[in-house]
Amino acid sequence: xxxITVTVNGKPHTNDVEPRTLLVHYLREQLNLTGTHIGxxxxxxxxxxxxxxxxxxxxxxxxxxxxxxxxxxxIEGLAPQGQMHALQEGFxxxxxxxxxxxxxxxxxxxxxxxxxxPNPTDDEIRHGLExxxxxxxxxxxxVRAVRYAAEKMAVPAGD
Amino acid sequence: MIPSAxxxxxxxxxxxxxxxxxxxxxxxxxxxxxxxxxxxxxxxxASPGVLIDINQIAELRGxxxxxxxxxGALTTWSAIETDGELASVCPALAEAVALIGDIQVRNxxxxxxxxAHADPAADAPAVMLAxxxxxxxxxxxxxxxxxxxxxxxxxxxxxxxxxxxITSITLNxxxxxxxSAYSKFAHPASRYAxxxxxxxxxxxxxxxxxxxxxxxxxxxxxxxxxAVEQALIGSDGSAEAIAAAAAHAGEEMDILGDIHASEGYRxxxxxxxxxxxxxxxxARAR
Ligand SMILES: Cc1cc2nc3c(=O)[nH]c(=O)nc-3n(C[C@H](O)[C@H](O)[C@H](O)COP(=O)(O)OP(=O)(O)OC[C@H]3O[C@@H](n4cnc5c(N)ncnc54)[C@H](O)[C@@H]3O)c2cc1C
Ligand code: FES
Ligand code: FES
Numbered sequence: 142x143x144x145i146t147v148t149v150n151g152k153p154h155t156n157d158v159e160p161r162t163l164l165v166h167y168l169r170e171q172l173n174l175t176g177t178h179i180g181x182x183x184x185x186x187x188x189x190x191x192x193x194x195x196x197x198x199x200x201x202x203x204x205x206x207x208x209x210x211x212x213x214x215x216i217e218g219l220a221p222q223g224q225m226h227a228l229q230e231g232f233x234x235x236x237x238x239x240x241x242x243x244x245x246x247x248x249x250x251x252x253x254x255x256x257x258x259p260n261p262t263d264d265e266i267r268h269g270l271e272x273x274x275x276x277x278x279x280x281x282x283x284v285r286a287v288r289y290a291a292e293k294m295a296v297p298a299g300d
Numbered sequence: 301m302i303p304s305a306x307x308x309x310x311x312x313x314x315x316x317x318x319x320x321x322x323x324x325x326x327x328x329x330x331x332x333x334x335x336x337x338x339x340x341x342x343x344x345x346a347s348p349g350v351l352i353d354i355n356q357i358a359e360l361r362g363x364x365x366x367x368x369x370x371x372g373a374l375t376t377w378s379a380i381e382t383d384g385e386l387a388s389v390c391p392a393l394a395e396a397v398a399l400i401g402d403i404q405v406r407n408x409x410x411x412x413x414x415x416a417h418a419d420p421a422a423d424a425p426a427v428m429l430a431x432x433x434x435x436x437x438x439x440x441x442x443x444x445x446x447x448x449x450x451x452x453x454x455x456x457x458x459x460x461x462x463x464x465x466i467t468s469i470t471l472n473x474x475x476x477x478x479x480s481a482y483s484k485f486a487h488p489a490s491r492y493a494x495x496x497x498x499x500x501x502x503x504x505x506x507x508x509x510x511x512x513x514x515x516x517x518x519x520x521x522x523x524x525x526x527a528v529e530q531a532l533i534g535s536d537g538s539a540e541a542i543a544a545a546a547a548h549a550g551e552e553m554d555i556l557g558d559i560h561a562s563e564g565y566r567x568x569x570x571x572x573x574x575x576x577x578x579x580x581x582x583a584r585a586r
Binding site: 143159160161162163166182183184185187190196197198199201202203204206207250253254269271272273 | 301339341351405
């Protein structure tokens, strides 16, 4: 066991973890943040995407112990309690989900994409979400949802 | 799935990492980006008893460009991809790296980890062969440099000793009359190369005076294409010359067949992608 302190969604947490504990299991089982999903055993589906020190990562392929001292943002921390991030609103408005299993990872990956490229083309959205698999939507409405969020975020606050 | 139990060390210097490697011997594995090792550990294809996480060793990270290009082993794909100066002096590398996996893989995966792992479908090995990379490694006996040509020995096997660490990779900057390119047929789900081809050409007085080609994905390890290179050198680099040279692609190598692509198909695609990579490398050299 090792003791780690990780700032998750702005709040520091100190916990004992086994070195083999994956970040996703730490978030889901020790912090009860079950918004981050596990969709595969092969690091390919992206259901587990969170932000680690501002970069999107697959939390199933990072050890929790490697996050000692780091900042992690999960889907629960993307917007203040009771509010929706433009991406969450976009997925709602544009019907960007069906079963919703892929959605938290999709939104976290899309948030990283919009951070790097605030006005992506549809091609850039598809390329930016390559690491996220969806078995339901056919992706079309996911692209629309991300475009909706990009447009909404481009409008200066107060307008 | 959860890896089997291991003890974890996070050294902050190369010397400390080497002494941990010595101390734990066969039981120990280096952890860099973890995007080949952790998936294998989750599937219990690998169960090291000790992990030596090198992510705290700052000197292993970063790109320095002066007379040539020096890339620290721990530099992530993302850092390489977003380095504009690196892209202008090593276009084939920038092109290959942008096609690796997805952004989350590129945010964690490192160039040193990819070379040490030597996955037969990894992209970087082909680029290292084409660009004549020099791989710096350090171990208990000191530091040595291994040319890319001598580095990849077999499937998942390299000239690296178990107690050695890759510290950096040195590449030449492209000069006037030189061009390089990477062309890849990616597996649609994993994005690893079914066939990936890196090409380097130099033109002098309107003729191809040097050429190096590395192919990955097609066989058990990344290899040069000397028959193609020899056929192209001395030619004018025209479309006809490239087509004639590319017809030799895959000649002196083992080609793999699997559920994703048969041996015959991979062989045919090797010719196609050698032609594409050469065409864009020659266009850039002009
Ligand atoms: C979904 C997915 C898709 C991918 N797609 C691609 C792709 O399209 N193309 C591609 O090329 N790769 C792909 N990869 C692999 C990815 O690029 C890996 O990150 C890379 O191959 C290994 O680098 P790493 O830093 O993650 O190494 P790790 O997984 O940490 O280590 C790999 C091996 O190298 C050893 N090692 C690491 N660093 C050193 C060092 N400095 N010195 C000595 N030994 C060392 C380790 O002990 C281990 O044996 C993909 C991976 C995933 C999960
Ligand atoms: S759970 Fe599938 S990529 Fe992490
Ligand atoms: S909405 Fe069901 S997997 Fe994407």
